[in-house]
Amino acid sequence: MSDEQEQDEFGQKLRLTKKVVEGATPESKLYYISDTEVSGFKLIVRPSGTKTYVYDYRPGKGRGVGKQRYTIGAAEKFTAEQAREKAKNCLAKVIKGEDPREEERQQAKKHLVSEVWDQFIEEHVKIRNKPSTVLSTTHRGRVVKKYFKKDYVEDITPQDMHTFMLSFKHAPIQANRCRSNLSKMFNLCERPWEYRPINSNPCRGLFKYPEKRRERFLDDEELRRLVIVFESVVNNAKSYEEGKLPLRLMFKARAACYYQLMLYTGARGVEWRTAKLAEIDMARMQLRPESTKNDEPAINFPPECIPILEWLFYLPRREGNLYLFPGKYKEVMSTPRETWKMFKKDAVLLGFNPHDLRHSWAAFGLANGLSLADVGQQLNHKSYQTTKRYEHLADKVKKQNVASVGSAIKNISTGQAEIIDIRARQKPAS
Numbered sequence: 407m408s409d410e411q412e413q414d415e416f417g418q419k420l421r422l423t424k425k426v427v428e429g430a431t432p433e434s435k436l437y438y439i440s441d442t443e444v445s446g447f448k449l450i451v452r453p454s455g456t457k458t459y460v461y462d463y464r465p466g467k468g469r470g471v472g473k474q475r476y477t478i479g480a481a482e483k484f485t486a487e488q489a490r491e492k493a494k495n496c497l498a499k500v501i502k503g504e505d506p507r508e509e510e511r512q513q514a515k516k517h518l519v520s521e522v523w524d525q526f527i528e529e530h531v532k533i534r535n536k537p538s539t540v541l542s543t544t545h546r547g548r549v550v551k552k553y554f555k556k557d558y559v560e561d562i563t564p565q566d567m568h569t570f571m572l573s574f575k576h577a578p579i580q581a582n583r584c585r586s587n588l589s590k591m592f593n594l595c596e597r598p599w600e601y602r603p604i605n606s607n608p609c610r611g612l613f614k615y616p617e618k619r620r621e622r623f624l625d626d627e628e629l630r631r632l633v634i635v636f637e638s639v640v641n642n643a644k645s646y647e648e649g650k651l652p653l654r655l656m657f658k659a660r661a662a663c664y665y666q667l668m669l670y671t672g673a674r675g676v677e678w679r680t681a682k683l684a685e686i687d688m689a690r691m692q693l694r695p696e697s698t699k700n701d702e703p704a705i706n707f708p709p710e711c712i713p714i715l716e717w718l719f720y721l722p723r724r725e726g727n728l729y730l731f732p733g734k735y736k737e738v739m740s741t742p743r744e745t746w747k748m749f750k751k752d753a754v755l756l757g758f759n760p761h762d763l764r765h766s767w768a769a770f771g772l773a774n775g776l777s778l779a780d781v782g783q784q785l786n787h788k789s790y791q792t793t794k795r796y797e798h799l800a801d802k803v804k805k806q807n808v809a810s811v812g813s814a815i816k817n818i819s820t821g822q823a824e825i826i827d828i829r830a831r832q833k834p835a836s
Contacts, residue, residue, distance in 0.1 A: 417440060422443075423486050434453060446463050460475050462475050463496065520555070564612065622758055622762045624758070644717070678731070690704075765796075
């Protein structure tokens with residue numbers, strides 16, 4: 407090989423030491439310094455000044471077998487003694503009949519976790535999930551990629567995943583979501599990508615942190631205060647003449663309308679925030695999104711939403727914007743978190759988040775006679791188990807209804823109730 411020809415002309419034989427390596431100055435052509443202690447162990451000195459340790463060997467017996475080269479690494483990363491030890495390890499493998507480069511070749515075939523995560527996003531998440539899920543999973547990838555920065559999916563063990571979960575005990579919810587995504591990714595690594603053996607998912611049997619479901623609902627007084635805050639902001643905005651409404655107040659009023667629609671319908675915030683004007687059917691009083699989380703066809707809204715929607719249609723927007731809630735700089739309004747903090751402060755609400763508006767709708771719906779099935783249908787729950795979290799509220803309503811029936815029976819039996827003869831009210835037969 408060409409390198410060997412150059413070695414014949416420019417080769418030197420010395421015991422490689424720190425002094426020899428540092429004293430090796432670059433020449434007009436590449437040259438070698440062969441170690442006198444370990445045969446095949448060399449230092450390459452290139453004209454650019456780069457110095458690299460290598461080990462040359464024959465993977466077999468006889469001179470008919472071509473030489474191979476194992477690159478140990480740059481001289482700036484290894485001392486001469488460290489490089490010599492690696493060369494000795496390579497020599498030991500050659501004596502056993504093994505190829506030192508085989509491990510290197512196998513390593514080259516492996517897949518970094520960060521690269522496979524990107525493949526997971528492109529080939530699974532973007533195809534199977536909603537845009538909002540794609541966004542949240544992509545953000546979660548920053549955590550995963552940072553933790554498994556130099557790791558390969560082929561090398562991840564159950565112990566590695568256990569350590570990963572323990573390292574995020576300060577953020578248990580995030581850890582659980584990452585675990586779920588990684589478990590799916592490792593399933594795909596088994597089939598169809600074939601990066602790992604079948605049934606080797608390291609997330610199988612991995613623990614999850616317990617999650618306490620939030621059960622924060624508005625009581626009647628909190629509801630009254632919050633609605634007053636919303637209506638005050640909107641009425642203030644409506645008091646301005648056409649074309650004179652300040653932008654800051656307009657976006658604040660839009661946010662108030664956004665949270666009102668969540669409160670009146672129990673819909674997810676993203677369902678209203680990304681709603682297009684064409685998806686709103688005022689005649690049927692329905693929001694008919696192109697896609698929802700569970701592919702439900704529509705979200706019903708009560709008559710109280712009609713004036714809110716009509717005013718939103720009236721507000722100015724950039725030409726060509728198709729969304730009900732246009733953003734300041736983007737097509738779609740971002741979640742107005744800072745505005746919510748102001749609303750919450752004005753309404754004196756403690757420990758209440760926007761998503762709790764959805765839970766509150768379910769609570770008020772059950773209190774006013776809706777069944778669990780009705781609530782689940784309106785909230786677009788995929789399974790009854792999801793709606794079942796509100797079962798204790800439904801039981802409370804049932805107990806109140808049973809109690810009212812019991813009172814009625816008691817009053818009649820004690821003569822305290824007015825008894826109406828229904829037969830006497832019936833019309834005589836003609």
